[in-house]
Amino acid sequence: xxxxxxxxxxxxxxxxxxxxxxxxxxxxxxxxxxxxxxxxxxxxxxxxxxxxxxxxxxxxxxxxxxxxxxxxxxxxxxxxxxxxxxxxxxxxxxxxxxxxxxxxxxxxxxxxxxxxxxxxxxxxxxxxxxxxxxxxxxxxxxxxxxxxxxxxxxxxxxxxxxxxxxxxxxxxxxxxxxxxxxxxxxxxxxxxxxxxxxxxxxxxxxxxxxxxxxxxxxxxxxxxxxxxxxxxxxxxxxxxxxxxxxxxxxxxxxxxxxxxxxxxxxxxxxxxxxxxxxxxxxxxxxxxxxxxxxxxxxxxxxxxxxxxxxxxxxxxxxxxxxxxxxxxxxxxxxxxxxxxxxxxxxxxxxxxxxxxxxxxxxxxxxxxxxxxxxxxxxxxxxxxxxxxxxxxxxxxxxxxxxxxxxxxxxxxxxxxxxxxxxxxxxxxxxxxx
Amino acid sequence: xxxxxxxxxxxxxxxxxxxxxxxxxxxxxxxxxxxxxxxxxxxxxxxxxxxxxxxxxxxxxxxxxxxxxxxxxxxxxxxxxxxxxxxxxxxxxxxxxxxxxxxxxxxxxxxxxxxxxxxxxxxxxxxxxxxxxxxxxxxxxxxxxxxxxxxxxxxxxxxxxxxxxxxxxxxxxxxxxxxxxxxxxxxxxxxxxxxxxxxxxxxxxxxxxxxxxxxxxxxxxxxxxxxxxxxxxxxxxxxxxxxxxxxxxxxxxxxxxxxxxxxxxxxxxxxxxxxxxxxxxxxxxxxxxxxxxxxxxxxxxxxxxxxxxxxxxxxxxxxxxxxxxxxxxxxxxxxxxxxxxxxxxxxxxxxxxxxxxxxxxxxxxxxxxxxxxxxxxxxxxxxxxxxxxxxxxxxxxxxxxxxxxxxxxxxxxxxxxxxxxxxxxxxxxxxxxxxxxxxxxxxxxxxxxxxxxx
Numbered sequence: 001x002x003x004x005x006x007x008x009x010x011x012x013x014x015x016x017x018x019x020x021x022x023x024x025x026x027x028x029x030x031x032x033x034x035x036x037x038x039x040x041x042x043x044x045x046x047x048x049x050x051x052x053x054x055x056x057x058x059x060x061x062x063x064x065x066x067x068x069x070x071x072x073x074x075x076x077x078x079x080x081x082x083x084x085x086x087x088x089x090x091x092x093x094x095x096x097x098x099x100x101x102x103x104x105x106x107x108x109x110x111x112x113x114x115x116x117x118x119x120x121x122x123x124x125x126x127x128x129x130x131x132x133x134x135x136x137x138x139x140x141x142x143x144x145x146x147x148x149x150x151x152x153x154x155x156x157x158x159x160x161x162x163x164x165x166x167x168x169x170x171x172x173x174x175x176x177x178x179x180x181x182x183x184x185x186x187x188x189x190x191x192x193x194x195x196x197x198x199x200x201x202x203x204x205x206x207x208x209x210x211x212x213x214x215x216x217x218x219x220x221x222x223x224x225x226x227x228x229x230x231x232x233x234x235x236x237x238x239x240x241x242x243x244x245x246x247x248x249x250x251x252x253x254x255x256x257x258x259x260x261x262x263x264x265x266x267x268x269x270x271x272x273x274x275x276x277x278x279x280x281x282x283x284x285x286x287x288x289x290x291x292x293x294x295x296x297x298x299x300x301x302x303x304x305x306x307x308x309x310x311x312x313x314x315x316x317x318x319x320x321x322x323x324x325x326x327x328x329x330x331x332x333x334x335x336x337x338x339x340x341x342x343x344x345x346x347x348x349x350x351x352x353x354x355x356x357x358x359x360x361x362x363x364x365x366x367x368x369x370x371x372x373x374x375x376x377x378x379x380x381x382x383x384x385x386x387x388x389x390x391x392x393x394x395x396x397x398x399x400x401x402x403x404x405x406x407x408x409x410x411x412x413x414x415x416x417x418x419x420x421x422x423x424x425x426x427x428x429x430x431x432x433x
Numbered sequence: 434x435x436x437x438x439x440x441x442x443x444x445x446x447x448x449x450x451x452x453x454x455x456x457x458x459x460x461x462x463x464x465x466x467x468x469x470x471x472x473x474x475x476x477x478x479x480x481x482x483x484x485x486x487x488x489x490x491x492x493x494x495x496x497x498x499x500x501x502x503x504x505x506x507x508x509x510x511x512x513x514x515x516x517x518x519x520x521x522x523x524x525x526x527x528x529x530x531x532x533x534x535x536x537x538x539x540x541x542x543x544x545x546x547x548x549x550x551x552x553x554x555x556x557x558x559x560x561x562x563x564x565x566x567x568x569x570x571x572x573x574x575x576x577x578x579x580x581x582x583x584x585x586x587x588x589x590x591x592x593x594x595x596x597x598x599x600x601x602x603x604x605x606x607x608x609x610x611x612x613x614x615x616x617x618x619x620x621x622x623x624x625x626x627x628x629x630x631x632x633x634x635x636x637x638x639x640x641x642x643x644x645x646x647x648x649x650x651x652x653x654x655x656x657x658x659x660x661x662x663x664x665x666x667x668x669x670x671x672x673x674x675x676x677x678x679x680x681x682x683x684x685x686x687x688x689x690x691x692x693x694x695x696x697x698x699x700x701x702x703x704x705x706x707x708x709x710x711x712x713x714x715x716x717x718x719x720x721x722x723x724x725x726x727x728x729x730x731x732x733x734x735x736x737x738x739x740x741x742x743x744x745x746x747x748x749x750x751x752x753x754x755x756x757x758x759x760x761x762x763x764x765x766x767x768x769x770x771x772x773x774x775x776x777x778x779x780x781x782x783x784x785x786x787x788x789x790x791x792x793x794x795x796x797x798x799x800x801x802x803x804x805x806x807x808x809x810x811x812x813x814x815x816x817x818x819x820x821x822x823x824x825x826x827x828x829x830x831x832x833x834x835x836x837x838x839x840x841x842x843x844x845x846x847x848x849x850x851x852x853x854x855x856x857x858x859x860x861x862x863x864x865x866x867x868x869x870x871x872x873x874x875x876x877x878x879x880x881x882x883x884x885x886x887x
Contacts, residue, residue: 058757058758058759060758072758140852140853141853141854141855141858142826142853142854142855143853145826145827145828146826149825149826162761167853168828168853
């Protein structure tokens with residue numbers, strides 16, 4: 001029987017995703033949980049797992065195409081299920097729990113994935129990967145002749161013909177693409193020269209227009225939503241962190257042996273989590289009610305090639321500084337490799353953004369709405385400080401705390417900041433909690 | 434108003450429409466087909482199928498009177514043997530009934546709803562059929578085409594191909610207007626019934642899309658058959674030009690008792706409350722057969738791309754697959770053309786003239802049927818196969834065939850084209866002996882080096 005797998009409703013308000021890459025071909029056999037394609041949604045780039053064992057009968061949508069939730073993604077030919085069993089199978093509500101495939105976390109596949117018999121064209125079972133096993137790639141005689149002539153390795157070419165057969169056009173396109181790739185790798189100075197001479201005459205060269213990525217769309221939506229709703233108020237402070245630096249330096253090497261990078265951020269996360277707990281100030285504001293959350297999940301704004309993402313460290317109050325450091329290393333690696341799942345980003349209650357690691361002393365961070373506050377961490381620098389009555393060289397960390405002034409008053413905000421400062425300036429206290 | 438929301442409503446049940454409907458049904462789409470006359474449309478009811486039955490009848494008749502004694506059959510007196518149009522029509526009717534019944538069965542089997550009546554498009558999502566307003570996501574127009582009318586007030590003088598294949602008297606002198614395969618087939622059909630036939634072409638040639646080589650061959654053949662061809666003459670009215678059995682065609686007098694209007698055709702456009710762009714009498718479509726209105730498609734004759742049933746069917750399938758999210762390439766150049774002349778003619782791919790225009794460095798390899806054993810044994814060794822291939826890789830660019838069964842043989846060439854074959858593949862494909870199809874292999878040998886039997 002045929003089973004149509006629709007792009008599932010994965011919650012979190014997502015209603016569309018872009019196909020980044022297909023991992024299956026028509027005619028390929030898949031097991032339940034095998035990745036079908038990589039989708040970029042508002043929140044993540046992640047693989048969509050197959051809900052069934054079977055053979056891919058059809059793929060809907062090309063790379064780069066936007067698929068709306070509920071639209072067909074693939075058609076899977078399930079062997080050995082026919083007749084009444086097929087109807088029963090199709091009406092089942094599927095729940096697929098996929099380890100690490102958080103964007104789909106729990107897949108609810110609607111029961112209307114009707115059974116139908118499409119053409120069997122090109123749906124014969126293909127070996128896992130013909131090209132990589134050194135077998136013969138399906139290609140037309142003319143395609144082979146041209147590939148040989150142009151020096152194109154035919155097993156690198158994706159076939160557009162029936163059952164993925166490589167055609168003449170595929171070879172020509174592939175060869176042209178290779179050609180254009182080669183010309184774009186010219187040195188940047190070359191390109192600058194070209195721009196200087198030709199740009200003024202051609203206004204098209206002055207502007208480059210690209211489609212917004214899903215992540216960029218999401219960031220844009222989020223930022224304006226935050227600025228539109230929350231009444232931002234920002235408090236700036238500086239804290240001397242020689243003591244923190246001493247402890248960090250002392251344990252840094254040792255922890256590195258265990259693969260843990262002990263950063264300032266780990267201490268700050270802990271300080272924030274403990275302060276939040278102390279002041280009951282972990283809040284947000286919904287429908288005229290104050291909501292106090294009794295769990296402390298700290299989001300870490302992370303800069304990636306594709307844009308900003310905010311993975312979350314869950315229950316940071318209950319973790320040791322070392323565990324937090326470990327967790328930061330883990331999620332930031334995942335973020336940079338584009339492997340974060342929705343699960344990694346869900347449930348944040350407070351966000352920390354540490355732009356200082358790149359540059360900047362103070363900033364006015366925009367709240368990760370609907371959270372109530374965000375802490376900005378600036379660049380640490382050596383500065384003259386007064387210790388006792390002496391002028392000394394101190395290590396100064398600038399902090400900016402933006403709060404939603406509708407929820408938090410100035411006094412409360414300052415008291416919370418004081419608590420964070422005291423933990424950071426006397427980090428041993430972090431170990432007692 | 435109906436509550437049903439169809440996925441597709443297909444208007445017209447000819448080969449373009451009914452094939453698309455069956456496919457839609459097979460794919461689980463909710464589909465209705467609207468037909469105002471008979472399921473099967475022009476092709477099954479009044480065109481391809483009855484005409485092919487009749488052509489076979491007269492070919493059979495001709496072989497009996499011309500070939501039987503040569504083939505060793507004795508006792509047939511040519512003076513006694515006659516051909517009965519009306520009896521042959523009965524055989525054709527039986528075939529038509531069986532085929533149209535089969536189509537109706539297949540439509541029902543695949544859950545396609547058949548709605549009888551004339552359709553009117555209300556919007557991109559609704560169609561009105563006899564007071565029933567049908568809601569749909571997509572519309573496919575597959576209403577076919579009709580010859581441009583000839584004004585006529587004389588009784589029984591002018592007839593449309595659609596009305597031809599019925600029991601009737603066939604008069605002595607017949608004029609056929611048109612230059613497409615249909616006109617040529619009809620000219621030969623009546624000539625084989627020993628009628629006097631004149632073919633009137635508006636252009637300076639016949640077979641507009643054929644390779645010059647086939648065209649010249651057929652022009653000679655028609656001349657040999659004693660069919661007169663008049664070029665560059667248009668006939669739009671009989672008033673003043675016809676008088677008592679004589680038709681005056683721009684000064685030339687031709688005996689004429691019956692005019693068959695097989696001249697150029699225009700799309701059967703349907704009533705629509707929204708504007709759908711029309712070009713030269715056909716719905717203007719993009720390469721996916723979509724009209725100017727999103728969600729409304731036109732397939733088959735009505736879009737003016739081609740007037741072959743198989744191309745209409747291919748377009749219909751293409752659109753349904755597309756609506757289902759399956760995108761395949763529809764390359765009109767790789768779709769074969771066929772003509773049921775005697776001998777038959779068929780071609781696929783580029784003509785020599787096109788290969789030249791497109792700047793190919795090409796080679797022509799020809800092999801005649803007169804050197805083929807099976808063709809000789811059959812007593813029908815008229816014709817050839819002609820292979821156009823590109824020199825560098827040996828890619829097959831086009832194939833032309835004139836042979837008794839050219840319309841069947843062209844499908845081998847179609848497979849070569851679909852698979853992007855080279856002449857080496859043809860040469861290396863072992864063909865059974867003795868067969869007429871061996872001429873392909875020989876042409877392949879010729880393309881690679883030299884034919885064996887030439």
